[in-house]
Amino acid sequence: MAQEKGKEKPIVAFLGPNASYTHQAALSSFDSASYTLHPSTTIEDIFSAVQNGEAYRGVVPFENSSNGSVVFTLDLFADLHGKYPDILVCAEAYIAVQHCLLGHQRRQASNPTSVAGNPIAFGHAGVYPHAHGLANVIESPLSSGAVTPTSKDPVPQKPASRPVGDLSRIRKIYSHPQAWGQCKVFLNTYLKGIERQDVSSTSRAAELVAQDPSGETAAVSSIIAAEIHGLKVLARGIEDRGDNTTRFFIIRRKPATSTATEDTSVSSMGETEQADAGDRKAWKSLISFTIDHANPGALAHSLAVLEKYGLNLTSINTRPSGVENWNYIFFVEIQARKLEGTQEGAVNRALGELDKVCSGWRWLGSWESRSGFVQ
Numbered sequence: 001m002a003q004e005k006g007k008e009k010p011i012v013a014f015l016g017p018n019a020s021y022t023h024q025a026a027l028s029s030f031d032s033a034s035y036t037l038h039p040s041t042t043i044e045d046i047f048s049a050v051q052n053g054e055a056y057r058g059v060v061p062f063e064n065s066s067n068g069s070v071v072f073t074l075d076l077f078a079d080l081h082g083k084y085p086d087i088l089v090c091a092e093a094y095i096a097v098q099h100c101l102l103g104h105q106r107r108q109a110s111n112p113t114s115v116a117g118n119p120i121a122f123g124h125a126g127v128y129p130h131a132h133g134l135a136n137v138i139e140s141p142l143s144s145g146a147v148t149p150t151s152k153d154p155v156p157q158k159p160a161s162r163p164v165g166d167l168s169r170i171r172k173i174y175s176h177p178q179a180w181g182q183c184k185v186f187l188n189t190y191l192k193g194i195e196r197q198d199v200s201s202t203s204r205a206a207e208l209v210a211q212d213p214s215g216e217t218a219a220v221s222s223i224i225a226a227e228i229h230g231l232k233v234l235a236r237g238i239e240d241r242g243d244n245t246t247r248f249f250i251i252r253r254k255p256a257t258s259t260a261t262e263d264t265s266v267s268s269m270g271e272t273e274q275a276d277a278g279d280r281k282a283w284k285s286l287i288s289f290t291i292d293h294a295n296p297g298a299l300a301h302s303l304a305v306l307e308k309y310g311l312n313l314t315s316i317n318t319r320p321s322g323v324e325n326w327n328y329i330f331f332v333e334i335q336a337r338k339l340e341g342t343q344e345g346a347v348n349r350a351l352g353e354l355d356k357v358c359s360g361w362r363w364l365g366s367w368e369s370r371s372g373f374v375q
C-alpha cells in the first residue's frame with residue numbers, strides 16, 4: 001500500500017470531527033506517533049477511503065450496548081451497489097460512552113446556583129456518586145412530564161443525572177441519531193418536545209453549537225468535545241445506562257492475493273485443526289447472506305449449517321435487501337475465524353456448505369475478540 005511504502009505515516013480514517021467517540025476508538029487502537037488520524041464526515045467516506053486505498057485502515061461505529069446496531073454501517077457492509085467489495089473487518093474496539101448536554105451557559109452573577117465551568121464536579125449518578133444532592137443543581141422548568149406517575153406508568157424511569165445549568169432557553173438539540181436512543185430518559189424528562197436535529201457525529205453537534213452564540217442550541221456530545229469547543233457542560237452522564245458502551249470495527253482492504261495475509265498461518269492439517277479449535281472463543285467473524293424468501297426453511301437451513309460446524313452464533317441482524325420489499329440481507333457474527341488460503345477450518349467448511357442453501361454470502365472478516373476490554 002502506498003502509505004506503507006513511503007515515509008508518510010499510514011492514514012487511519014475515522015468519523016470526525018475530532019472528539020467524536022469514533023476518534024476515541026481510533027486513538028485507543030492506533031498510536032498517533034505512527035499513524036495519521038484523518039477525520040471523515042461520513043461513515044461512507046471511511047469505507048470509500050479504505051476501499052480505494054487512500055486510507056490504510058478505517059474506524060467505524062458498529063453497535064451500541066443499549067441502542068443496538070448502527071444501521072449506516074450495516075448498510076455499507078450490505079454493499080447493495082457493489083462499491084465496497086474488498087472491505088473486511090480486521091479488529092474491534094469498545095469505548096465507554098458517557099454523553100453530556102453541552103451548550104452556552106448564561107452567566108448569572110447574582111445566582112449562587114450558577115455553574116459556569118467546572119463540569120467535572122457533577123455527573124452521572126453511577127460514576128460520580130458524590131454529585132448527589134449538590135446544592136448548585138438547577139431544576140429545569142421542563143423537568144416535569146416524563147417522571148410524573150401515570151396509571152400506565154406508575155413507577156416512571158428516572159434520569160440518571162440532572163442538569164447543572166438552565167435549560168429553559170434551549171430550542172434545538174443537535175446530535176448523532178445513535179445518541180438520542182441512548183439518552184431517552186434524560187431528554188424526555190428535561191427537554192421533552194424540543195426539536196432534535198440529526199447531524200453526522202456528536203462532535204459535529206458540539207461544533208455547530210459552538211458556532212451559535214444565541215444560547216438556544218445544545219448538543220449531546222462528549223466531555224472532550226466540550227473542552228475542545230469551549231462549551232459548558234449543562235448535564236453530564238445523561239445516558240440511560242451507566243454501562244453504555246459502543247463497539248467499533250477497524251476495517252481494512254482485502255489483500256491483493258488471498259494467501260498474502262498478515263495473519264499467522266499454520267502449515268500442516270493437524271496444526272490447523274488445533275489452531276482452529278483453540279482459537280474459537282478468541283476470534284469472531286462477520287458473515288452476510290441472502291436467502292430465497294419463497295423457500296420455507298431457507299433461513300433455518302442457513303443457520304443449521306453454523307450449528308453443524310459447532311459455530312457459536314453471537315448476533316444476527318437484518319437490513320432490507322434492496323432487491324424487493326420485505327426481503328432482507330442477514331448478518332451473523334460467530335465465535336471463530338476463517339482460516340487463510342487453502343486451510344480447512346470450521347468456518348471455511350461452513351461457508352462452503354452455506355453456498356448450497358442460501359442465495360449468496362460474503363465473509364466480511366475475522367478478528368481477535370476484544371470484548372471485556374472497554375476503554
Ligand SMILES: O=C(O)C(=O)C[C@]1(C(=O)O)C=C[C@@H](O)C=C1
Pocket residue numbers: 015019020021022023061062063064070097176178179200201202203246
Ligand atoms: O457521533 C459520534 O461521536 C460517533 O462516534 C458515532 C456514534 C455512533 O454512531 O454510534 C458513536 C458512539 C455513540 O454511540 C454515538 C455515536
